[in-house]
Amino acid sequence: MKVLEVEGLTFSFQRGEEPILSDVSFSIKKGEIVGVLGQSGSGKSTLLRLISGLEIPWGGSISVAGKPVVNQRLFVQPEKRGIGMVFQDYALFPHMNVRDNILFGLNKMSRAERKNRLNEMLELVQMTDFAKRFPHELSGGQQQRIALARALAPKPEVLLMDEPFSNLDADLKASIRSELRSILKAAGMTCMMVTHDRKDVDAICDRSFSLSEDSAARKVHMQSL
Amino acid sequence: MKANLVRRYLQKELNGWWIISMVGAGIILLPILFVFFELFQAPNENWFQVRDYLLQTYLFNTVTLLLLTGLFTAILGVTLAWLTTAYQFPLRNFFRWGLMLPLAIPPYIAAYTYRTMFSYTGVVQTTLRYEFGVQVDPEVISVSSLRGAVFIFTLFLFPYVYLITKAFLENQSSSYIETARLLGRKPFDVFLKIVLPLSRPAVVGGVALVVFEVLSDYGVTSYFGIHTITTAIFQTWFGMYDVDTAMRLAAWLMVILVGMVVVERLLRQRQRYHLSSKSKPLTPMKLRGVKAVAALSYCALVFGLGFAIPLLQLLSWAGLTFEKVWDLSFFILLKQTISVAAVSSALIIILAVVVANISRSKNVFSYFLSKIITAGYSIPGAIIAIGVLAVFIELDGKLAPVYASLGWGEAPLILSMSLFMLIVGYTIRFMATGFNAIEVGFEKVGTKYLEAARMLGNGRTMAFFKVDLPLIKGALLSGFILTFVEITKELPLVLLLRPFNFETLATKAFQYAKDEMIHEAAIPSLMIIAISSLSVVLFYFIEKRVKQ
Numbered sequence: 001m002k003v004l005e006v007e008g009l010t011f012s013f014q015r016g017e018e019p020i021l022s023d024v025s026f027s028i029k030k031g032e033i034v035g036v037l038g039q040s041g042s043g044k045s046t047l048l049r050l051i052s053g054l055e056i057p058w059g060g061s062i063s064v065a066g067k068p069v070v071n072q073r074l075f076v077q078p079e080k081r082g083i084g085m086v087f088q089d090y091a092l093f094p095h096m097n098v099r100d101n102i103l104f105g106l107n108k109m110s111r112a113e114r115k116n117r118l119n120e121m122l123e124l125v126q127m128t129d130f131a132k133r134f135p136h137e138l139s140g141g142q143q144q145r146i147a148l149a150r151a152l153a154p155k156p157e158v159l160l161m162d163e164p165f166s167n168l169d170a171d172l173k174a175s176i177r178s179e180l181r182s183i184l185k186a187a188g189m190t191c192m193m194v195t196h197d198r199k200d201v202d203a204i205c206d207r208s209f210s211l212s213e214d215s216a217a218r219k220v221h222m223q224s225l
Numbered sequence: 226m227k228a229n230l231v232r233r234y235l236q237k238e239l240n241g242w243w244i245i246s247m248v249g250a251g252i253i254l255l256p257i258l259f260v261f262f263e264l265f266q267a268p269n270e271n272w273f274q275v276r277d278y279l280l281q282t283y284l285f286n287t288v289t290l291l292l293l294t295g296l297f298t299a300i301l302g303v304t305l306a307w308l309t310t311a312y313q314f315p316l317r318n319f320f321r322w323g324l325m326l327p328l329a330i331p332p333y334i335a336a337y338t339y340r341t342m343f344s345y346t347g348v349v350q351t352t353l354r355y356e357f358g359v360q361v362d363p364e365v366i367s368v369s370s371l372r373g374a375v376f377i378f379t380l381f382l383f384p385y386v387y388l389i390t391k392a393f394l395e396n397q398s399s400s401y402i403e404t405a406r407l408l409g410r411k412p413f414d415v416f417l418k419i420v421l422p423l424s425r426p427a428v429v430g431g432v433a434l435v436v437f438e439v440l441s442d443y444g445v446t447s448y449f450g451i452h453t454i455t456t457a458i459f460q461t462w463f464g465m466y467d468v469d470t471a472m473r474l475a476a477w478l479m480v481i482l483v484g485m486v487v488v489e490r491l492l493r494q495r496q497r498y499h500l501s502s503k504s505k506p507l508t509p510m511k512l513r514g515v516k517a518v519a520a521l522s523y524c525a526l527v528f529g530l531g532f533a534i535p536l537l538q539l540l541s542w543a544g545l546t547f548e549k550v551w552d553l554s555f556f557i558l559l560k561q562t563i564s565v566a567a568v569s570s571a572l573i574i575i576l577a578v579v580v581a582n583i584s585r586s587k588n589v590f591s592y593f594l595s596k597i598i599t600a601g602y603s604i605p606g607a608i609i610a611i612g613v614l615a616v617f618i619e620l621d622g623k624l625a626p627v628y629a630s631l632g633w634g635e636a637p638l639i640l641s642m643s644l645f646m647l648i649v650g651y652t653i654r655f656m657a658t659g660f661n662a663i664e665v666g667f668e669k670v671g672t673k674y675l676e677a678a679r680m681l682g683n684g685r686t687m688a689f690f691k692v693d694l695p696l697i698k699g700a701l702l703s704g705f706i707l708t709f710v711e712i713t714k715e716l717p718l719v720l721l722l723r724p725f726n727f728e729t730l731a732t733k734a735f736q737y738a739k740d741e742m743i744h745e746a747a748i749p750s751l752m753i754i755a756i757s758s759l760s761v762v763l764f765y766f767i768e769k770r771v772k773q
Contacts, residue, residue, distance in 0.1 A: 026305065036323060052680055053679075054679075056233070056234065056237050070233075072229050072230070073229045073232070073233060074233065074236070075233045075234075075236040076239045077236075077237070077679075077685075078676075078679045079681075079682045079683055079688075080678045084680060084681075084682065085676075085677070085680040087673060087676070087677060089673065091673040091674055091676070091677035092677075093674055093678075093692055094674075094696070095695045095696060103682030104678065104681050104683075104691070105682050105683075107683075108682070148500070150681065151680070151681075154681060154682055189232055196627070197686070212474070223261055
C-alpha cells in the first residue's frame with residue numbers, strides 16, 4: 001500500500017524563476033524508510049515543506065494514505081494531513097519541558113490515553129528519566145530523540161526528517177544512526193528523510209533516490225539499494 | 226485554471242487573522258483617504274483667503290522649524306552618541322541612558338517651563354536682577370519665538386537621533402573604526418571620515434522621527450504664538466468652524482509629507498551600506514585630564530538643560546500648588562487618562578499581534594498590509610484627528626435612521642461625541658509603535674516553532690496561543706508600555722477628538738499653561754513625565770538583559 005504518493009511536483013519561489021523542483025514523482029510504501037539525497041540548494045528541504053503543507057506547489061499533486069492533500073484545486077492545511085516532521089534544528093518548544101513537548105500533539109486524546117502514549121514514547125527513545133527537563137538542559141543527541149518522540153506520538157501516517165544528523169557531533173553519529181533505525185522499525189513507521197550524506201542513507205534507509213544537481217530542472221532519479 | 230489556483234491559495238491563507246487584519250487596515254486607511262480626497266473637492270471662500278494671505282507664512286515657519294531642528298538635533302545626537310560609545314570618561318555609564326531622559330518630557334511642557342523661567346518674574350531674570358544687578362533686554366532673552374521653539378524641540382527631541390545612532394555605533398561599526406585607527410588616523414579624522422558617513426542612514430532615520438514630531442506639534446508652536454500649518458488646522462477648525470478648509474490644509478500637509486518620504490527613500494537608495502551583522506562591540510578609549518572634563522561637561526550641560534533643570538523647576542512649582550491641585554478631581558483625571566490610554570494600547574497591541582502574525586509569511590499582500598497599518602505614525606495628529614472626525618460625522622449621518630428608530634431623536638451625533646472617536650484616533654496614530662515592537666518579537670522567535678506546532682496537529686490559532694504567545698510575552702509587554710507612554714504624552718489628537726469636558730493629564734496641563742496658571746500645571750506635567758520615564762527604564766532593562 002502506498003502511504004505517500006507524489007506526482008509531477010513543481011515549485012519555484014517566484015513566478016518566472018527557474019523552478020527549484022520540476023516534475024518530481026515518487027511513492028513510498030507502508031513501513032519503508034526512504035532517503036532523499038541531494039546537495040544543499042537542491043530543493044530537498046523544500047520537498048519536505050511541500051509534502052507537509054508549509055509551502056504550496058505550483059503544479060503536481062500529493063496524496064497521503066490514499067487521500068489527496070494538494071493538487072490543482074485543493075489545499076489541505078498542514079495540521080490536517082497526518083504528517084509528522086522532525087526539523088533540522090528540532091524546534092523543541094523552549095518554554096515547555098520534555099513531557100509537555102511530547103504531549104503537545106496529543107490534545108485530541110483522553111487523559112489516560114495521553115499518559116500512556118507519553119510513557120510509551122519516552123520508553124521508545126529511552127528518555128524516561130528526562131521528562132521534567134527543559135530543552136536547553138539536554139544534549140544535542142537527547143534533543144533529537146525528544147523531537148523524534150514528539151513527532152511519533154500522534155501516530156502520523158508518514159514521518160519526515162530534515163537532515164536528522166546535521167546538528168550532531170561526528171563521533172555520536174554512528175551510534176545514533178543505528179539507534180534511529182531500530183526505533184523507527186520498532187514503531188513500524190513509514191519515514192522519508194532528506195540528507196546530503198550518503199552514509200546516513202546507507203545506515204538507515206531501505207532505499208533511496210537523489211535529487212540530481214546537473215540539470216537545472218531537478219528530476220528525480222530513482223535508485224534502489 | 227487560474228480561478229482554481231486562487232481558490233487553492235485562499236484555502237491556504239484565508240482565515241480569521243486575515244479578515245481581522247483587513248478590517249483593521251480599512252479602519253486605519255479610511256480617515257486618511259477622507260482627508261486626501263478633500264483635495265478633489267471644490268474649495269470654499271475661506272480657503273482662498275487662507276491661501277492668499279496666510280499660507281506663505283505658515284509654510285515658511287514650518288519649513289524653518291523643520292530645517293533648524295533637524296540640523297541641531299543631528300549635531301547634538303551624533304556628537305553625544307559618538308562620545309558615549311567611543312570614549313570612557315567619568316559618569317559615562319550614567320549618561321549613556323540618562324541622555325534618553327529628555328524624551329520623557331513632552332516639548333509642550335518644556336515650552337511653558339522654559340518660557341516662565343525666562344520671563345520677567347522667572348528664576349533667570351530675577352537672579353540676574355537681584356544677585357548680579359543685570360537688566361536684560363526682554364527681546365533677547367524671550368523664549369517665545371521661532372528661535373525658542375527650535376531650542377525646545379532640539380533639546381527634547383535629540384534623543385531620537387542619539388538613540389538610533391548610538392545603537393548603530395555600538396553594534397555595527399567597530400571593525401571599520403578600528404581599521405581606521407590602525408591605519409594611523411587621529412580620532413577626530415576617524416569621526417569625520419568614517420563615523421559620520423557610515424552612520425548617515427541611522428542619523429537620517431533619527432532626524433526623520435524628529436521631523437514627524439515637529440510637524441505633528443501643536444503645543445509648543447501655539448503656546449509660543451508661531452503659526453505653522455498644524456496650528457492653522459486648529460485655527461480654521463476651532464476659530465472659523467470651517468472643517469473643509471482645515472481638511473484642505475491637512476491634505477496639503479500630507480502631500481508635503483509624502484513628498485518628503487519619497488525624497489528620503491530616493492536619497493537613501495544608492496547609499497545602502499552592507500554592514501556585518503555580527504561584529505563585536507566597540508571598545509571605548511579612556512579619556513584623561515582636560516578632555517575627560519570637557520566630555521563630562523558637554524554631557525552634563527545637555528542633560529541639565531534637557532532634563533534636570535526643567536524637572537527641578539516643575540518640582541518646586543508642584544510644591545507650591547500641591548494642596549490646591551492634589552485632590553479628588555485630580556485622581557479622576559488620572560483615572561481617565563490611564564484608562565483611555567490602557568484601552569487604546571490594548572486595542573493597538575491586539576490588532577498589531579494579528580497583523581504581525583500574518584505578516585510573518587512574506588508576500589505582497591502582507592507587505593502592503595503592514596505598510597498601511599503603520600501609516601499613521603508619519604501623519605501628524607491633527608490630520609488624523611480631522612480625518613477621524615469627518616468619517617464619524619459621516620457615519621452618524623448614515624446611522625441617523627437607526628438612531629431615530631431607537632428613539633434617540635432626529636439626527637443626533639452619537640458616535641462623533643463619544644470617547645470611541647478618540648480611541649480610534651489613538652489607534653491610527655500609534656499603531657506603528659506597537660506593531661514594530663511585536664514584529665521584532667516575532668522575528669526573534671522565527672517560524673520554526675509555529676511550523677512544528679502545526680505539524681503536530683494544531684491550527685494556526687491554536688498554535689499561536691500555545692506556542693507563539695508565551696514566546697513573545699516580553700515583546701507584548703514592551704509594545705504595550707511604549708504605546709501607553711506615547712498616548713499619555715500626546716496632545717494635538719486628544720485636544721481635537723476628546724468628548725466635551727473630557728480631560729486627560731495632557732489636556733489639563735496644557736489648559737493650565739494656556740490660562741497662565743503655570744504653577745498648577747506642574748503636577749499633571751510631572752505625572753506625565755513619570756509615566757514617560759517608564760519607556761526609558763524599559764530601554765535600560767532590555768539593554769541590560771541583551772548584554773547578559
